[in-house]
Amino acid sequence: MNFLFITGIFIIFVFIIILVIWRYSSRRYSLPCPVWMKWMLDPPSSRGISSRTRKTIEHLQISPGMMVLDAGCGPGRLSIPLAERIAPEGMVTAMDIQEKMLDEVRRRAEKKNIRNIRYLRGGIGEGKLIPDSYDRIVMITVLGEIPNREKAMKEIVGALKSGGRILIEETIRDPHFQRVNIVREYANNVELIEIGHFGSRFNYIILYEKQ
Numbered sequence: 001m002n003f004l005f006i007t008g009i010f011i012i013f014v015f016i017i018i019l020v021i022w023r024y025s026s027r028r029y030s031l032p033c034p035v036w037m038k039w040m041l042d043p044p045s046s047r048g049i050s051s052r053t054r055k056t057i058e059h060l061q062i063s064p065g066m067m068v069l070d071a072g073c074g075p076g077r078l079s080i081p082l083a084e085r086i087a088p089e090g091m092v093t094a095m096d097i098q099e100k101m102l103d104e105v106r107r108r109a110e111k112k113n114i115r116n117i118r119y120l121r122g123g124i125g126e127g128k129l130i131p132d133s134y135d136r137i138v139m140i141t142v143l144g145e146i147p148n149r150e151k152a153m154k155e156i157v158g159a160l161k162s163g164g165r166i167l168i169e170e171t172i173r174d175p176h177f178q179r180v181n182i183v184r185e186y187a188n189n190v191e192l193i194e195i196g197h198f199g200s201r202f203n204y205i206i207l208y209e210k211q
Helices: 002-025 035-041 051-060 079-086 099-111 149-159 180-189
Strands: 067-071 091-096 117-121 134-140 160-171 193-199 203-209
Touching: 051 079, 051 134, 051 160, 051 193, 051 203, 067 079, 079 091, 079 099, 079 117, 091 099, 099 117, 134 149, 149 160, 149 180, 160 180, 180 193, 180 203
Parallel strands: 067 091, 067 134, 091 117, 134 160
Antiparallel strands: 160 203, 193 203
């Protein structure tokens, strides 16, 4: 019993150390969630779409025909249902720095015969986004993975249409978790207008609008 207890404590200690190192290193380097951990980003749901994903989409207030950017899309937890809701004229751009994540989105889209997703490999802030292109932009637990967040936010805002909205979601479960005041500071620096805040200090969504 004592051996199992000590082993459990040791595993927890190692896990905490890894999270601390990962979080500190992400301030200087781009360290996205590995592809093999995609199940953590997109836990299975018997209903096909989790309640968390459903609430996120409701806050976006999207409609058919919109252009949407899923920045740091991961395995497509949002890209897939967003594409379904804005079809047929609307288009989702699934953007990720990892090609294997984009491959996973492609696989899921093909399985559902979804054809209105554009795939863009790259990091936010690399100059790959076309200005004034999107009605909605979502950034789900991705801001902390970007070393130069000021540059990234400028590119994101530039890619948003006038009157468009940006949704930023953060959870304490993510090693790159960003506090509310930090996110608001980045948003204020690019003159975004906050129009909604939902959740708690440790699991929240902030909705911004470009004037």
